[in-house]
Amino acid sequence: MSDRDDKDMLAAEFVLGTLDRDERDRVHRQRQHDSELEQRIGEWESRLAPLADEIQDLTPGPDLLPLIQQRIKAIEDAARGDTASDAPPSTASVTPLHRRLAFWKAATGLSSAAAVILAAVLLAQPSPSTSESNFVAVFQQDDRQPAFMLSVNLEQRRLHVRPVSAEPLPDRSYQLWIKHDDLGSAPRSVGVLDDDLSLDQAALRDYEPELLKHATFGISVEPPGGSPTGQPTGPAIHGYLYPTEPSGGQRL
Known part of the structure; x- marks a missing residue:
């Protein structure tokens, strides 16, 4: 993923409110002298603002x-x-x-962090750096804040794993999996995330774009170095790829 894509993702997280205080303060300082970041933040604010008009107010119980x-x-x-x-x-x-x-x-008015991010992804307007080959998956459990985001360029078969709330675990590894009927009934390992929770961007080079588009992805917690059995052995969270442009077609 390019620096431009990373900056766009940072702007999205800033607008969504998923950054902690230190990260948010850093972005606030950076936007003062980074015109591109300031532009990205403005674009995300414009994209997300209409969502509030489509959500009915829901008053939580007083307790x-x-x-x-x-x-x-x-x-x-x-x-x-x-x-x-x-x-x-x-x-x-x-x-x-x-x-x-x-x-x-x-995120008042939306049911979960995934709903916010997914809505932003599906409604995002195209930019010069995007194409119909760009897809994103959100990994979260229930209504918790997303643990990871996965972006994939199908044309280049390149991926980028970005931790959101996930942090390195002592004596444990995160492992990315892919599952599709054409690959058999069992998940197949894509790779073990590095200490900085990243993964080789070419890890999907052997998979056809159409398969990737309809596959299920999972991230599990495994012993150091990955699963000893070749299959997920620990808790796992799952995600599906969604296009970053409305013209890319939604997953059915």
Whole structure:
């Protein structure tokens, strides 16, 4: 993926509100002297603004926010070693909860982070650097913030894996899989993500574009170096490719 594509993705995340505070501050500073980034941010704001007119207002119950805040407080207390908290999860879960809460506020009116990003992808207007060969998949579970985004150029058979909320795991590896009837009943490994959660951009070079367009992709958590069995052994999240232009045709 080119620097131009990376900048466009960064602008989209900035507008969607999926960046944490430090990342958002960095983008805010960068846009002051980066005219291309400023233009991209403006384009994404224009693309997403009409979505709000199509969504009916939904008022949450009065007890929802206090319950969320109570749960976050319980996690923070547990992280500080307060034994009075119930079922303390790991310290690492505190920051994602705060980030998710901020994202819910930013994405009011849409049911999940995937809905926001997918709507943006499907409604995005063409730019000079895009073509009908460009597709994107979002990997998330339930209504959680997306863990990864996968972009694929079918013409060049090149991919780009971008972590959104996912972070490197100690003593674990992420592995990308592809599944299609033409490949048999079992998923096939595309590759193990590197320490920086990237993957060889040519990993899909042996697959036909039409197969890629209709395949199911998955990312699983595996032992270091990847699955020892040749099949997914850990928790997995799945995604499908969607065109980045309306003219590219939607997946049925």
